[in-house]
Amino acid sequence: MKDTLTLAGVELGGTKVLVLRAEGATIVDRETIPTTSPEETLGKAATILGAWNAQRPFDALGIGSFGPLRLDRAAADFGRMLPTNKPGWAAADIYGALAGPFACPTGIDTDVNGAALAELRWGAGAKDAVTSNGLCYLTIGTGVGGGFAFNGKAIHGAMHPEVGHISVPRSPGDDFAGNCSFHGDCIEGLVSGPALSARFGMPAHAINGDDPRWEHVVSDIAHLVTTILLTTSARQVLIGGGVGLARAALLDRVRAKVVERLGGYLSYVNAETIGGIVTVPALGELAGPLGTIALALDALEASD
Template sequence: MTAPLAGIELGGTKAIAVLSDGEQITARHAIPTGAPDETLGALNGFLREWDAERSLAGIGIASFGPVALARNSADFGHILKTPKPGWSGVGVVRLLLEGMERPFRLDTDVNAAALAEHRLGAARGCDSVCYVTIGTGVGGGLLVGGEPVHGAMHPELGHLSLRRVVGDDFPGTCGFHGDCIEGLVSGPALAARFGMPAEAIADDHPGWGKVAGDLGQLAAAILLTTSAERIVLGGSVALGRPFLLPLLRAEAVRALGRYLPHVDAETIGEIVVLAALGDRAGPMGAIELARRASAERPD
Protein backbone atom coordinates (compact mmCIF):
# COMPACT_ATOMS: atom_id res chain seq x y z
CA MET A 1 0.00 0.00 0.00
CA THR A 2 1.40 3.35 -1.01
CA ALA A 3 1.67 6.26 1.40
CA PRO A 4 -1.44 8.47 1.20
CA LEU A 5 -1.42 11.96 -0.28
CA ALA A 6 -3.91 14.74 0.39
CA GLY A 7 -4.88 17.65 -1.80
CA ILE A 8 -6.87 20.84 -1.26
CA GLU A 9 -8.38 22.75 -4.16
CA LEU A 10 -9.43 26.11 -2.76
CA GLY A 11 -11.65 27.74 -5.35
CA GLY A 12 -13.52 31.01 -5.30
CA THR A 13 -16.92 29.36 -4.84
CA LYS A 14 -16.13 25.79 -3.77
CA ALA A 15 -13.35 24.03 -1.89
CA ILE A 16 -12.49 20.35 -2.31
CA ALA A 17 -10.38 18.07 -0.12
CA VAL A 18 -9.23 14.77 -1.61
CA LEU A 19 -7.25 11.79 -0.32
CA SER A 20 -5.43 9.50 -2.71
CA ASP A 21 -3.68 6.16 -2.67
CA GLY A 22 -1.45 6.35 -5.72
CA GLU A 23 -3.61 7.63 -8.59
CA GLN A 24 -6.82 6.45 -6.91
CA ILE A 25 -8.97 8.98 -5.04
CA THR A 26 -10.20 7.24 -1.88
CA ALA A 27 -12.01 10.10 -0.13
CA ARG A 28 -13.47 13.45 -1.19
CA HIS A 29 -15.21 16.32 0.58
CA ALA A 30 -16.61 19.45 -1.10
CA ILE A 31 -17.78 22.54 0.77
CA PRO A 32 -18.74 26.08 -0.27
CA THR A 33 -15.98 28.67 0.00
CA GLY A 34 -17.46 30.88 2.69
CA ALA A 35 -15.77 32.85 5.46
CA PRO A 36 -12.03 32.09 5.67
CA ASP A 37 -11.91 30.74 9.24
CA GLU A 38 -14.92 28.51 8.72
CA THR A 39 -13.82 27.21 5.30
CA LEU A 40 -10.15 26.64 6.11
CA GLY A 41 -11.00 25.23 9.54
CA ALA A 42 -13.24 22.59 7.98
CA LEU A 43 -10.57 21.66 5.43
CA ASN A 44 -7.96 21.44 8.20
CA GLY A 45 -10.29 19.05 10.01
CA PHE A 46 -10.40 16.71 7.01
CA LEU A 47 -6.60 16.77 6.73
CA ARG A 48 -6.06 16.06 10.41
CA GLU A 49 -8.56 13.21 10.37
CA TRP A 50 -6.84 11.57 7.41
CA ASP A 51 -3.41 12.15 8.93
CA ALA A 52 -4.49 10.50 12.18
CA GLU A 53 -5.72 7.42 10.32
CA ARG A 54 -2.61 7.04 8.14
CA SER A 55 0.27 9.49 8.20
CA LEU A 56 0.11 11.66 5.10
CA ALA A 57 3.23 11.58 2.92
CA GLY A 58 2.50 14.97 1.42
CA ILE A 59 -0.12 17.68 1.09
CA GLY A 60 -0.83 19.78 -1.99
CA ILE A 61 -2.61 23.13 -1.79
CA ALA A 62 -4.06 24.56 -5.00
CA SER A 63 -5.48 27.98 -4.18
CA PHE A 64 -7.33 30.67 -6.04
CA GLY A 65 -5.23 33.78 -6.46
CA PRO A 66 -3.61 36.08 -6.26
CA VAL A 67 -1.55 34.24 -3.65
CA ALA A 68 2.04 34.72 -2.45
CA LEU A 69 4.11 31.71 -3.56
CA ALA A 70 7.70 32.69 -2.69
CA ARG A 71 8.67 30.76 0.45
CA ASN A 72 11.20 33.41 1.46
CA SER A 73 8.63 36.22 1.45
CA ALA A 74 6.97 37.50 4.61
CA ASP A 75 3.52 36.97 3.12
CA PHE A 76 4.13 33.44 1.80
CA GLY A 77 0.92 31.45 1.73
CA HIS A 78 -1.32 34.51 2.07
CA ILE A 79 -4.05 35.59 -0.33
CA LEU A 80 -3.12 38.99 -1.77
CA LYS A 81 -5.58 41.78 -2.57
CA THR A 82 -8.69 40.12 -3.96
CA PRO A 83 -12.25 41.20 -4.72
CA LYS A 84 -13.51 38.15 -2.77
CA PRO A 85 -14.88 39.68 0.47
CA GLY A 86 -12.93 38.85 3.61
CA TRP A 87 -10.11 36.96 1.91
CA SER A 88 -7.46 39.63 1.31
CA GLY A 89 -4.46 38.90 3.54
CA VAL A 90 -5.72 35.51 4.77
CA GLY A 91 -2.95 33.05 5.70
CA VAL A 92 -4.15 30.02 3.77
CA VAL A 93 -1.17 27.79 4.52
CA ARG A 94 -1.13 28.56 8.24
CA LEU A 95 -4.83 27.87 8.70
CA LEU A 96 -4.95 24.79 6.48
CA LEU A 97 -1.94 23.11 8.09
CA GLU A 98 -2.54 24.15 11.70
CA GLY A 99 -1.48 21.34 14.04
CA MET A 100 0.28 19.42 11.25
CA GLU A 101 3.88 19.07 10.14
CA ARG A 102 3.88 17.35 6.78
CA PRO A 103 5.68 18.14 3.52
CA PHE A 104 3.53 20.41 1.38
CA ARG A 105 3.51 22.40 -1.82
CA LEU A 106 1.45 25.49 -2.53
CA ASP A 107 0.54 26.74 -5.98
CA THR A 108 -2.33 28.39 -7.80
CA ASP A 109 -5.36 26.31 -8.67
CA VAL A 110 -4.68 26.86 -12.37
CA ASN A 111 -1.00 25.86 -12.17
CA ALA A 112 -2.12 22.71 -10.34
CA ALA A 113 -4.72 21.96 -13.00
CA ALA A 114 -2.02 22.44 -15.66
CA LEU A 115 0.13 19.88 -13.84
CA ALA A 116 -2.72 17.38 -13.79
CA GLU A 117 -3.52 17.81 -17.49
CA HIS A 118 0.20 17.57 -18.29
CA ARG A 119 0.62 14.31 -16.40
CA LEU A 120 -2.73 12.62 -16.96
CA GLY A 121 -4.85 14.56 -19.43
CA ALA A 122 -4.98 16.66 -22.57
CA ALA A 123 -1.39 17.97 -22.41
CA ARG A 124 0.55 14.73 -22.04
CA GLY A 125 3.79 14.82 -24.01
CA CYS A 126 3.87 18.63 -24.23
CA ASP A 127 6.82 20.59 -22.88
CA SER A 128 4.99 23.92 -22.57
CA VAL A 129 1.34 24.10 -21.51
CA CYS A 130 -1.11 26.86 -20.64
CA TYR A 131 -4.23 25.87 -18.71
CA VAL A 132 -7.02 28.46 -18.76
CA THR A 133 -10.05 28.22 -16.51
CA ILE A 134 -13.16 30.21 -17.45
CA GLY A 135 -15.74 30.19 -14.69
CA THR A 136 -16.33 32.45 -11.70
CA GLY A 137 -13.12 34.17 -12.80
CA VAL A 138 -10.56 33.67 -15.56
CA GLY A 139 -7.15 32.32 -14.60
CA GLY A 140 -4.16 30.90 -16.42
CA GLY A 141 -1.56 28.40 -15.29
CA LEU A 142 1.66 28.02 -17.26
CA LEU A 143 4.14 25.12 -17.35
CA VAL A 144 7.53 25.18 -19.06
CA GLY A 145 9.52 21.96 -19.04
CA GLY A 146 6.75 20.42 -16.97
CA GLU A 147 7.27 22.91 -14.12
CA PRO A 148 4.92 25.74 -13.07
CA VAL A 149 6.11 29.22 -13.95
CA HIS A 150 6.67 31.55 -10.99
CA GLY A 151 8.31 34.93 -10.95
CA ALA A 152 7.60 38.00 -8.92
CA MET A 153 4.22 36.34 -8.39
CA HIS A 154 2.45 34.04 -10.84
CA PRO A 155 0.74 34.52 -14.22
CA GLU A 156 -2.50 36.53 -14.12
CA LEU A 157 -3.75 36.00 -17.65
CA GLY A 158 -7.34 36.80 -16.71
CA HIS A 159 -6.43 40.46 -16.30
CA LEU A 160 -4.99 41.00 -19.75
CA SER A 161 -6.64 43.82 -21.67
CA LEU A 162 -7.04 42.66 -25.25
CA ARG A 163 -8.35 44.00 -28.55
CA ARG A 164 -12.14 44.28 -28.31
CA VAL A 165 -14.61 42.88 -30.80
CA VAL A 166 -15.70 45.65 -33.17
CA GLY A 167 -19.02 47.10 -32.07
CA ASP A 168 -18.95 45.58 -28.58
CA ASP A 169 -19.45 48.33 -26.00
CA PHE A 170 -19.95 46.12 -22.92
CA PRO A 171 -17.87 47.91 -20.24
CA GLY A 172 -16.86 44.75 -18.36
CA THR A 173 -17.21 43.88 -14.68
CA CYS A 174 -13.68 43.65 -13.31
CA GLY A 175 -13.31 45.86 -10.25
CA PHE A 176 -9.69 46.53 -11.17
CA HIS A 177 -9.67 46.86 -14.97
CA GLY A 178 -13.23 46.90 -16.26
CA ASP A 179 -12.97 45.14 -19.61
CA CYS A 180 -10.00 42.84 -19.07
CA ILE A 181 -10.71 39.31 -20.27
CA GLU A 182 -12.08 38.27 -16.84
CA GLY A 183 -14.35 41.30 -16.90
CA LEU A 184 -15.68 40.21 -20.29
CA VAL A 185 -16.16 36.41 -20.19
CA SER A 186 -16.26 35.15 -16.58
CA GLY A 187 -19.56 33.81 -15.23
CA PRO A 188 -20.45 37.09 -13.46
CA ALA A 189 -19.42 39.06 -16.56
CA LEU A 190 -21.68 36.93 -18.75
CA ALA A 191 -24.59 37.47 -16.36
CA ALA A 192 -24.07 41.24 -16.61
CA ARG A 193 -23.50 41.17 -20.38
CA PHE A 194 -26.61 39.07 -21.15
CA GLY A 195 -28.83 40.30 -18.30
CA MET A 196 -29.47 36.84 -16.90
CA PRO A 197 -27.62 34.11 -14.98
CA ALA A 198 -24.89 32.56 -17.10
CA GLU A 199 -26.45 29.10 -16.94
CA ALA A 200 -29.74 30.47 -18.34
CA ILE A 201 -28.24 31.89 -21.54
CA ALA A 202 -29.34 29.92 -24.61
CA ASP A 203 -26.60 28.42 -26.75
CA ASP A 204 -27.98 30.13 -29.84
CA HIS A 205 -27.91 33.64 -28.32
CA PRO A 206 -26.10 35.90 -30.84
CA GLY A 207 -24.06 37.48 -28.05
CA TRP A 208 -21.91 34.36 -27.79
CA GLY A 209 -20.14 35.48 -30.97
CA LYS A 210 -18.58 38.38 -29.07
CA VAL A 211 -17.56 36.08 -26.23
CA ALA A 212 -15.89 33.70 -28.68
CA GLY A 213 -14.10 36.67 -30.22
CA ASP A 214 -12.76 37.70 -26.82
CA LEU A 215 -11.59 34.16 -26.08
CA GLY A 216 -9.93 33.87 -29.47
CA GLN A 217 -7.99 37.05 -28.75
CA LEU A 218 -6.89 35.50 -25.43
CA ALA A 219 -5.72 32.30 -27.15
CA ALA A 220 -3.74 34.32 -29.72
CA ALA A 221 -2.11 36.41 -26.98
CA ILE A 222 -1.11 33.28 -25.07
CA LEU A 223 0.45 31.71 -28.15
CA LEU A 224 2.38 34.89 -28.94
CA THR A 225 3.66 35.52 -25.41
CA THR A 226 4.28 32.02 -24.03
CA SER A 227 4.79 29.91 -27.15
CA ALA A 228 2.71 27.20 -25.46
CA GLU A 229 2.47 23.96 -27.39
CA ARG A 230 -1.02 23.42 -26.02
CA ILE A 231 -3.74 25.57 -24.47
CA VAL A 232 -6.12 23.56 -22.32
CA LEU A 233 -9.48 25.14 -21.50
CA GLY A 234 -11.36 24.26 -18.31
CA GLY A 235 -13.92 25.79 -15.98
CA SER A 236 -17.70 25.85 -16.09
CA VAL A 237 -18.02 28.24 -19.03
CA ALA A 238 -15.51 26.47 -21.29
CA LEU A 239 -16.66 22.94 -20.45
CA GLY A 240 -20.36 23.79 -20.32
CA ARG A 241 -20.42 25.55 -23.71
CA PRO A 242 -18.33 23.35 -26.05
CA PHE A 243 -19.81 25.08 -29.12
CA LEU A 244 -17.53 28.02 -28.29
CA LEU A 245 -14.40 26.00 -29.03
CA PRO A 246 -14.47 26.02 -32.86
CA LEU A 247 -15.53 29.68 -32.84
CA LEU A 248 -12.66 30.82 -30.64
CA ARG A 249 -10.19 28.66 -32.59
CA ALA A 250 -11.21 30.41 -35.80
CA GLU A 251 -10.86 33.82 -34.14
CA ALA A 252 -7.41 32.93 -32.79
CA VAL A 253 -6.22 31.96 -36.28
CA ARG A 254 -7.67 35.17 -37.72
CA ALA A 255 -6.09 37.29 -34.99
CA LEU A 256 -2.66 35.73 -35.54
CA GLY A 257 -2.78 36.59 -39.24
CA ARG A 258 -0.49 33.70 -40.25
CA TYR A 259 2.35 35.17 -38.20
CA LEU A 260 3.04 31.92 -36.34
CA PRO A 261 3.96 29.34 -39.01
CA HIS A 262 2.77 26.37 -36.94
CA VAL A 263 -0.73 27.76 -36.32
CA ASP A 264 -3.38 27.55 -39.02
CA ALA A 265 -6.95 26.37 -39.52
CA GLU A 266 -5.82 22.72 -39.56
CA THR A 267 -3.40 22.70 -36.62
CA ILE A 268 -5.38 24.92 -34.23
CA GLY A 269 -7.59 21.96 -33.31
CA GLU A 270 -4.60 20.21 -31.76
CA ILE A 271 -3.30 23.35 -30.06
CA VAL A 272 -6.42 24.68 -28.29
CA VAL A 273 -8.37 21.87 -26.60
CA LEU A 274 -10.78 21.23 -23.75
CA ALA A 275 -9.54 19.79 -20.48
CA ALA A 276 -9.60 16.00 -20.58
CA LEU A 277 -9.95 15.73 -16.80
CA GLY A 278 -12.90 18.10 -16.64
CA ASP A 279 -13.60 19.35 -13.12
CA ARG A 280 -11.16 16.75 -11.73
CA ALA A 281 -8.16 18.73 -13.00
CA GLY A 282 -7.95 20.93 -9.89
CA PRO A 283 -8.15 18.16 -7.25
CA MET A 284 -5.82 15.89 -9.25
CA GLY A 285 -3.42 18.80 -9.60
CA ALA A 286 -3.44 19.26 -5.83
CA ILE A 287 -2.54 15.58 -5.48
CA GLU A 288 0.30 16.08 -7.97
CA LEU A 289 1.60 18.93 -5.79
CA ALA A 290 1.43 16.57 -2.79
CA ARG A 291 3.32 13.89 -4.72
CA ARG A 292 6.08 16.36 -5.52
CA ALA A 293 6.19 17.56 -1.91
CA SER A 294 6.53 13.96 -0.73
CA ALA A 295 9.38 13.32 -3.17
CA GLU A 296 11.27 16.31 -1.73
CA ARG A 297 11.10 15.01 1.85
CA PRO A 298 14.51 13.90 3.18
CA ASP A 299 14.82 10.17 3.89
Protein backbone atom coordinates (compact mmCIF):
# COMPACT_ATOMS: atom_id res chain seq x y z
CA MET A 1 0.00 0.00 0.00
CA LYS A 2 1.29 3.47 -0.87
CA ASP A 3 2.29 5.68 2.04
CA THR A 4 0.74 8.77 0.44
CA LEU A 5 -2.37 8.96 -1.70
CA THR A 6 -1.94 10.22 -5.24
CA LEU A 7 -4.95 12.38 -6.04
CA ALA A 8 -5.92 14.34 -9.14
CA GLY A 9 -8.28 17.25 -9.52
CA VAL A 10 -9.82 19.37 -12.25
CA GLU A 11 -11.29 22.78 -11.43
CA LEU A 12 -13.31 23.78 -14.47
CA GLY A 13 -14.07 27.50 -14.52
CA GLY A 14 -15.73 29.78 -17.00
CA THR A 15 -12.46 31.29 -18.25
CA LYS A 16 -9.74 28.82 -17.19
CA VAL A 17 -9.23 25.26 -16.03
CA LEU A 18 -6.78 24.09 -13.38
CA VAL A 19 -5.56 20.49 -13.63
CA LEU A 20 -3.93 19.32 -10.42
CA ARG A 21 -1.98 16.45 -8.95
CA ALA A 22 -1.65 16.12 -5.18
CA GLU A 23 0.08 13.90 -2.69
CA GLY A 24 -2.46 13.71 0.08
CA ALA A 25 -3.81 17.25 0.51
CA THR A 26 -0.63 18.86 -0.86
CA ILE A 27 -0.75 20.04 -4.46
CA VAL A 28 2.48 19.05 -6.22
CA ASP A 29 1.68 19.74 -9.91
CA ARG A 30 -0.58 22.27 -11.56
CA GLU A 31 -1.39 23.06 -15.19
CA THR A 32 -3.66 25.89 -16.42
CA ILE A 33 -5.53 25.82 -19.71
CA PRO A 34 -8.10 28.28 -21.13
CA THR A 35 -11.78 27.37 -21.20
CA THR A 36 -12.71 27.26 -24.88
CA SER A 37 -15.00 24.64 -26.44
CA PRO A 38 -15.92 21.55 -24.43
CA GLU A 39 -14.10 19.25 -26.83
CA GLU A 40 -10.85 21.21 -26.78
CA THR A 41 -10.90 22.07 -23.08
CA LEU A 42 -11.85 18.66 -21.73
CA GLY A 43 -9.54 16.95 -24.21
CA LYS A 44 -6.53 18.96 -23.05
CA ALA A 45 -7.37 18.33 -19.40
CA ALA A 46 -7.73 14.59 -20.00
CA THR A 47 -4.38 14.50 -21.81
CA ILE A 48 -2.60 16.11 -18.85
CA LEU A 49 -4.28 13.70 -16.45
CA GLY A 50 -3.34 10.76 -18.65
CA ALA A 51 0.35 11.67 -18.62
CA TRP A 52 0.38 11.95 -14.83
CA ASN A 53 -1.60 8.74 -14.36
CA ALA A 54 0.92 6.88 -16.52
CA GLN A 55 3.68 7.98 -14.15
CA ARG A 56 1.79 7.00 -11.00
CA PRO A 57 -1.85 5.84 -11.12
CA PHE A 58 -4.35 7.98 -9.30
CA ASP A 59 -6.02 6.73 -6.15
CA ALA A 60 -8.94 9.07 -6.81
CA LEU A 61 -10.01 12.00 -8.97
CA GLY A 62 -12.10 15.04 -8.05
CA ILE A 63 -13.92 17.29 -10.53
CA GLY A 64 -15.23 20.71 -9.53
CA SER A 65 -17.03 22.46 -12.37
CA PHE A 66 -19.05 25.56 -13.04
CA GLY A 67 -22.69 24.63 -13.42
CA PRO A 68 -25.41 23.84 -13.56
CA LEU A 69 -24.58 20.11 -13.49
CA ARG A 70 -26.60 16.93 -13.28
CA LEU A 71 -25.27 15.27 -10.12
CA ASP A 72 -27.85 12.49 -9.71
CA ARG A 73 -25.90 9.32 -10.53
CA ALA A 74 -29.13 7.54 -11.46
CA ALA A 75 -29.96 10.09 -14.17
CA ALA A 76 -29.27 9.36 -17.82
CA ASP A 77 -27.43 12.67 -18.14
CA PHE A 78 -25.37 12.31 -14.96
CA GLY A 79 -22.21 14.40 -15.08
CA ARG A 80 -23.39 16.57 -17.96
CA MET A 81 -23.79 20.33 -18.09
CA LEU A 82 -27.36 21.57 -17.97
CA PRO A 83 -28.53 24.72 -19.83
CA THR A 84 -26.00 27.42 -19.05
CA ASN A 85 -25.01 30.98 -19.88
CA LYS A 86 -21.70 29.60 -21.21
CA PRO A 87 -22.13 29.28 -25.01
CA GLY A 88 -21.60 25.79 -26.40
CA TRP A 89 -21.39 24.02 -23.04
CA ALA A 90 -24.97 22.81 -22.56
CA ALA A 91 -25.05 18.98 -22.45
CA ALA A 92 -21.23 18.73 -22.36
CA ASP A 93 -20.23 15.40 -20.80
CA ILE A 94 -17.93 16.66 -18.06
CA TYR A 95 -17.78 13.45 -16.05
CA GLY A 96 -17.42 11.11 -19.02
CA ALA A 97 -14.62 13.08 -20.65
CA LEU A 98 -12.56 13.47 -17.47
CA ALA A 99 -13.34 10.33 -15.46
CA GLY A 100 -13.89 7.85 -18.27
CA PRO A 101 -10.21 7.14 -19.05
CA PHE A 102 -9.26 6.35 -15.45
CA ALA A 103 -9.98 3.31 -13.28
CA CYS A 104 -10.25 5.13 -9.97
CA PRO A 105 -13.03 6.50 -7.78
CA THR A 106 -14.15 9.89 -9.06
CA GLY A 107 -16.19 12.59 -7.38
CA ILE A 108 -17.91 15.44 -9.19
CA ASP A 109 -19.65 18.51 -7.83
CA THR A 110 -19.88 22.21 -8.51
CA ASP A 111 -16.66 24.15 -8.11
CA VAL A 112 -18.25 26.18 -5.31
CA ASN A 113 -19.46 23.14 -3.37
CA GLY A 114 -15.94 21.77 -3.63
CA ALA A 115 -14.45 25.05 -2.41
CA ALA A 116 -16.92 25.10 0.49
CA LEU A 117 -15.79 21.61 1.50
CA ALA A 118 -12.13 22.64 1.35
CA GLU A 119 -12.79 25.70 3.49
CA LEU A 120 -14.79 23.65 5.97
CA ARG A 121 -12.00 21.10 6.42
CA TRP A 122 -8.77 23.04 5.96
CA GLY A 123 -9.68 26.74 5.92
CA ALA A 124 -12.21 28.99 7.60
CA GLY A 125 -14.22 26.13 9.08
CA ALA A 126 -11.20 24.44 10.59
CA LYS A 127 -10.55 27.23 13.08
CA ASP A 128 -12.93 26.10 15.79
CA ALA A 129 -15.99 23.97 16.48
CA VAL A 130 -18.38 26.89 16.01
CA THR A 131 -17.43 27.57 12.39
CA SER A 132 -17.06 23.93 11.43
CA ASN A 133 -20.73 23.12 10.96
CA GLY A 134 -21.99 25.52 8.33
CA LEU A 135 -20.54 27.84 5.74
CA CYS A 136 -21.28 29.23 2.32
CA TYR A 137 -18.60 29.77 -0.30
CA LEU A 138 -19.78 32.50 -2.66
CA THR A 139 -17.84 33.17 -5.84
CA ILE A 140 -18.23 36.36 -7.88
CA GLY A 141 -16.31 36.09 -11.12
CA THR A 142 -17.25 34.95 -14.61
CA GLY A 143 -20.52 33.91 -12.99
CA VAL A 144 -21.99 33.96 -9.50
CA GLY A 145 -22.26 30.70 -7.60
CA GLY A 146 -22.76 29.55 -4.05
CA GLY A 147 -21.66 26.30 -2.44
CA PHE A 148 -22.70 25.13 1.02
CA ALA A 149 -20.92 22.75 3.38
CA PHE A 150 -22.82 21.78 6.50
CA ASN A 151 -21.74 19.15 9.03
CA GLY A 152 -18.96 17.90 6.79
CA LYS A 153 -20.97 17.48 3.59
CA ALA A 154 -21.91 19.58 0.57
CA ILE A 155 -25.61 20.35 0.19
CA HIS A 156 -27.61 18.72 -2.61
CA GLY A 157 -31.29 18.31 -3.28
CA ALA A 158 -33.06 18.06 -6.61
CA MET A 159 -29.73 19.30 -7.95
CA HIS A 160 -27.33 21.73 -6.27
CA PRO A 161 -27.75 25.29 -4.95
CA GLU A 162 -28.04 27.91 -7.70
CA VAL A 163 -27.87 31.16 -5.78
CA GLY A 164 -26.51 33.01 -8.80
CA HIS A 165 -29.98 33.12 -10.31
CA ILE A 166 -31.77 34.54 -7.28
CA SER A 167 -33.53 37.82 -7.96
CA VAL A 168 -32.81 40.64 -5.51
CA PRO A 169 -34.62 43.95 -4.95
CA ARG A 170 -33.14 46.55 -7.26
CA SER A 171 -31.28 49.51 -5.85
CA PRO A 172 -33.19 52.80 -6.27
CA GLY A 173 -32.10 54.55 -9.45
CA ASP A 174 -30.37 51.51 -10.94
CA ASP A 175 -31.61 51.09 -14.50
CA PHE A 176 -29.07 48.45 -15.63
CA ALA A 177 -31.07 45.69 -17.34
CA GLY A 178 -28.68 42.89 -16.39
CA ASN A 179 -27.06 40.45 -18.79
CA CYS A 180 -28.15 36.94 -17.77
CA SER A 181 -29.48 35.19 -20.87
CA PHE A 182 -32.12 33.44 -18.75
CA HIS A 183 -33.27 36.05 -16.24
CA GLY A 184 -31.78 39.40 -17.17
CA ASP A 185 -31.27 41.00 -13.77
CA CYS A 186 -30.79 38.01 -11.46
CA ILE A 187 -27.76 38.46 -9.20
CA GLU A 188 -25.42 36.87 -11.77
CA GLY A 189 -26.78 39.22 -14.39
CA LEU A 190 -26.03 42.18 -12.12
CA VAL A 191 -22.66 41.60 -10.43
CA SER A 192 -20.65 38.93 -12.28
CA GLY A 193 -17.53 40.02 -14.13
CA PRO A 194 -19.28 40.17 -17.53
CA ALA A 195 -22.23 42.00 -15.94
CA LEU A 196 -19.93 44.60 -14.41
CA SER A 197 -18.22 45.10 -17.78
CA ALA A 198 -21.61 45.64 -19.40
CA ARG A 199 -22.81 47.91 -16.59
CA PHE A 200 -19.69 50.11 -16.48
CA GLY A 201 -18.62 49.85 -20.12
CA MET A 202 -15.13 48.53 -19.30
CA PRO A 203 -13.49 45.41 -17.85
CA ALA A 204 -14.20 44.86 -14.17
CA HIS A 205 -10.56 45.22 -13.12
CA ALA A 206 -10.35 48.67 -14.75
CA ILE A 207 -13.36 50.21 -12.99
CA ASN A 208 -12.53 53.09 -10.65
CA GLY A 209 -13.40 52.26 -7.05
CA ASP A 210 -14.92 55.73 -6.61
CA ASP A 211 -17.51 55.28 -9.36
CA PRO A 212 -20.91 55.94 -7.71
CA ARG A 213 -22.46 53.02 -9.59
CA TRP A 214 -20.62 50.68 -7.23
CA GLU A 215 -23.31 51.54 -4.68
CA HIS A 216 -25.80 49.57 -6.79
CA VAL A 217 -23.43 46.60 -6.85
CA VAL A 218 -22.93 46.81 -3.08
CA SER A 219 -26.70 46.80 -2.60
CA ASP A 220 -27.14 43.76 -4.86
CA ILE A 221 -24.42 41.68 -3.17
CA ALA A 222 -25.67 42.67 0.30
CA HIS A 223 -29.17 41.51 -0.61
CA LEU A 224 -27.78 38.15 -1.70
CA VAL A 225 -25.69 37.71 1.47
CA THR A 226 -28.65 38.69 3.65
CA THR A 227 -30.84 36.14 1.87
CA ILE A 228 -28.22 33.42 2.43
CA LEU A 229 -27.90 34.21 6.13
CA LEU A 230 -31.66 34.23 6.65
CA THR A 231 -32.49 31.11 4.63
CA THR A 232 -29.59 28.79 5.44
CA SER A 233 -28.31 29.96 8.85
CA ALA A 234 -24.78 29.72 7.50
CA ARG A 235 -22.29 30.80 10.14
CA GLN A 236 -20.00 32.30 7.51
CA VAL A 237 -20.30 33.58 3.96
CA LEU A 238 -16.91 33.54 2.27
CA ILE A 239 -16.74 35.74 -0.82
CA GLY A 240 -14.16 34.62 -3.40
CA GLY A 241 -13.76 34.68 -7.16
CA GLY A 242 -11.99 37.15 -9.41
CA VAL A 243 -14.29 40.04 -8.49
CA GLY A 244 -14.76 39.02 -4.86
CA LEU A 245 -11.07 38.72 -4.02
CA ALA A 246 -9.96 41.77 -5.97
CA ARG A 247 -12.14 44.39 -4.26
CA ALA A 248 -11.39 44.52 -0.53
CA ALA A 249 -13.00 47.95 -0.12
CA LEU A 250 -16.17 46.63 -1.73
CA LEU A 251 -16.41 43.92 0.91
CA ASP A 252 -16.36 46.45 3.74
CA ARG A 253 -19.27 48.29 2.15
CA VAL A 254 -21.18 45.04 1.68
CA ARG A 255 -20.70 44.16 5.35
CA ALA A 256 -22.10 47.49 6.49
CA LYS A 257 -25.08 47.14 4.17
CA VAL A 258 -25.82 43.60 5.41
CA VAL A 259 -25.94 44.81 9.03
CA GLU A 260 -28.20 47.68 7.98
CA ARG A 261 -30.53 45.40 6.01
CA LEU A 262 -30.90 42.86 8.80
CA GLY A 263 -31.91 45.64 11.19
CA GLY A 264 -30.92 43.66 14.27
CA TYR A 265 -33.15 40.68 13.44
CA LEU A 266 -30.22 38.25 13.59
CA SER A 267 -28.76 39.40 16.89
CA TYR A 268 -25.43 37.68 16.29
CA VAL A 269 -24.85 39.71 13.11
CA ASN A 270 -23.79 43.20 14.11
CA ALA A 271 -21.08 45.77 13.49
CA GLU A 272 -18.68 43.94 15.82
CA THR A 273 -19.18 40.42 14.41
CA ILE A 274 -19.85 41.01 10.71
CA GLY A 275 -16.15 41.00 9.82
CA GLY A 276 -15.87 37.35 10.82
CA ILE A 277 -19.19 36.32 9.30
CA VAL A 278 -18.85 37.87 5.84
CA THR A 279 -15.22 37.50 4.89
CA VAL A 280 -12.78 36.16 2.31
CA PRO A 281 -11.81 32.49 2.00
CA ALA A 282 -9.10 31.49 4.47
CA LEU A 283 -7.53 29.39 1.71
CA GLY A 284 -7.60 32.32 -0.71
CA GLU A 285 -7.21 31.25 -4.34
CA LEU A 286 -6.47 27.68 -3.21
CA ALA A 287 -10.06 27.09 -2.06
CA GLY A 288 -11.22 25.96 -5.49
CA PRO A 289 -8.21 23.76 -6.32
CA LEU A 290 -8.25 22.13 -2.90
CA GLY A 291 -11.97 21.62 -3.35
CA THR A 292 -11.24 19.13 -6.11
CA ILE A 293 -8.92 17.26 -3.74
CA ALA A 294 -11.66 17.18 -1.10
CA LEU A 295 -14.00 15.69 -3.71
CA ALA A 296 -11.40 13.06 -4.62
CA LEU A 297 -10.96 12.09 -0.97
CA ASP A 298 -14.74 11.81 -0.53
CA ALA A 299 -14.97 9.60 -3.62
CA LEU A 300 -12.23 7.35 -2.27
CA GLU A 301 -13.92 7.11 1.13
CA ALA A 302 -17.25 6.25 -0.50
CA SER A 303 -15.61 3.50 -2.56
CA ASP A 304 -14.20 1.92 0.59
